[in-house]
Amino acid sequence: MNVAYITHPDCLLHSNGLVGGMRHPENARRLTQIQDYLIAQGIEPWLTHLMAPKATRAQLCLAHSPEFVDEIFQSIPAQGGVQFDADVVLMAHTLPAALRAAGSGIAAVDWVLGATARRAFCAIRPPGHHAGRHKAAGFCLFNNAAIAARYALTQSGVNRVAIVDFDVHHGDGTEDIVAGDERILFCSSFQHPFYPHSGLPASAKNCLPVALPQGTRGATWRAACEQAWFSRLAEFAPDLIVISAGFDGHLLDDMGGWGLVEADYAWLTQALVQLANATAKGRIVSLLEGGYDPQALARSVAAHLTALQE
């Protein structure tokens, strides 16, 4: 299987500044650590490396209101940082990073639809799944996964897209955008109760929440995901699977309270690979969301990529 690794140097330039004198957990080292680890593990050479283009305004508006998109563009400062939302900082380098992050999903869809036996992983920041139709939140500006899914639905041969979000936080932005859109099935596992305090009950029939408490380990998480999602996914028969790949449910990640490990991420990825092979010509587009312990993140991404390659 040919796996594209899509990123852009602009994604390194966005900064959330300092928190209590320490570097904000959503920082550029997340991406450099992934890249270093993939090289060290010998994974990097078998990936097809692509540069993320900038998403266009029309592509952003597949998931966001034009008013919101304009507000972001107009709020970017020439220098320094602006606190746009409680957890969203805007600086001059933020817009290029966010446009590349959203554009990576567009390029990933084009890549997997362009030939057979292709998948793609987007190593990007800022993440996207907390960004809703009219709002930025939780380090997220534009909803990269929802934009990719909606873009794919404009392409011939793509009538149904499954979005699977395994970040430890509920993808409230994605649910806000896709709830009630029957062309999309949104499967999301998340710690509950926890930030952003949403996801239950599901806001529409096409949203399948798996809400599990602090302290959840892999065996419980696997059983819950399998029960809630697998038969519904097979029945839905997606033409493409989009993954919101957040690795902050890792045991070593103190942004969340779960105890998942690399093998758990590999397990779900393998299950999605089987589903994609059965209904979606193998097509999977995966986009990085959270994951704030750089080493655990890098190892988890390596396990995810290895499973995608199979």
Ligand SMILES: [Zn+2]
């Ligand atoms: Zn998260």
